[in-house]
Amino acid sequence: DGGITQSPKYLFRKEGQNVTLSCEQNLNHDAMYWYRQDPGQGLRLIYYSQIVNDFQKGDIAEGYSVSREKKESFPLTVTSAQKNPTAFYLCASSIHGLDSGNTIYFGEGSWLTVV
Amino acid sequence: GIQVEQSPPDLILQEGANSTLRCNFSDSVNNLQWFHQNPWGQLINLFYIPSGTKQNGRLSATTVATERYSLLYISSSQTTDSGVYFCAVRFRGGADGLTFGKGTHLIIQP
Numbered sequence: 001d002g003g004i005t006q007s008p009k010y011l012f013r014k015e016g017q018n019v020t021l022s023c024e025q026n027l028n029h030d031a032m033y034w035y036r037q038d039p040g041q042g043l044r045l046i047y048y049s050q051i052v053n054d055f056q057k058g059d060i061a062e063g064y065s066v067s068r069e070k071k072e073s074f075p076l077t078v079t080s081a082q083k084n085p086t087a088f089y090l091c092a093s094s095i096h097g098l099d100s101g102n103t104i105y106f107g108e109g110s111w112l113t114v115v
Numbered sequence: 116g117i118q119v120e121q122s123p124p125d126l127i128l129q130e131g132a133n134s135t136l137r138c139n140f141s142d143s144v145n146n147l148q149w150f151h152q153n154p155w156g157q158l159i160n161l162f163y164i165p166s167g168t169k170q171n172g173r174l175s176a177t178t179v180a181t182e183r184y185s186l187l188y189i190s191s192s193q194t195t196d197s198g199v200y201f202c203a204v205r206f207r208g209g210a211d212g213l214t215f216g217k218g219t220h221l222i223i224q225p
């Protein structure tokens with residue numbers, strides 16, 4: 001089945017540790033995105049990538065890093081510099097980016113808890 | 116600043132009722148989508164509607180781009196309609212990615 005796969009679904013991390021969230025898509029989409037959602041809030045953009053080997057910071061990039069070495073993969077690393085990392089993380093993709101009116105599709109999300 | 120505001124923040128209705136959710140945005144957009152987030156966190160696309168009107172079953176949406184608002188209508192509500200409804204926009208000339216409102220939390224009681 002075509003879609004966006006995020007893993008792990010649930011992750012616990014000790015303070016001071018980096019953690020990497022996986023996002024894989026088999027939709028052949030050029031653009032991929034990472035969002036963060038806090039309880040009772042909307043989604044906020046962390047990073048996005050419109051093409052392989054290129055990515056841009058979103059609204060809340062501090063404390064996060066990404067890579068885009070392959071078209072189908074866009075992993076997100078939550079570093080120890082992120083002050084409040086406990087949140088729900090959503091990966092998304094669109095065929096060519098959103099300025100031409102394409103729709104965006106989301107994975108099922110990853111719950112990260114810092115203990 | 117650039118904003119997306121949704122109202123009401125919370126809505127509790129009986130099964131069978133109709134509802135209207137509103138989304139106001141602060142600048143011109145070239146992409147506007149409505150989503151439903153289920154209790155497990157999954158975001159489901161409902162409509163891509165930067166302008167005009169669309170209908171899909173019991174749901175319909177209207178965007179008046181010149182007045183910078185969009186409305187989502189839910190008719191004959193069912194308990195499975197419960198969840199959070201988000202409006203998200205891409206502002207014309209802005210960076211890629213959608214800007215989300217804070218959502219409307221809808222509870223449909225049997």
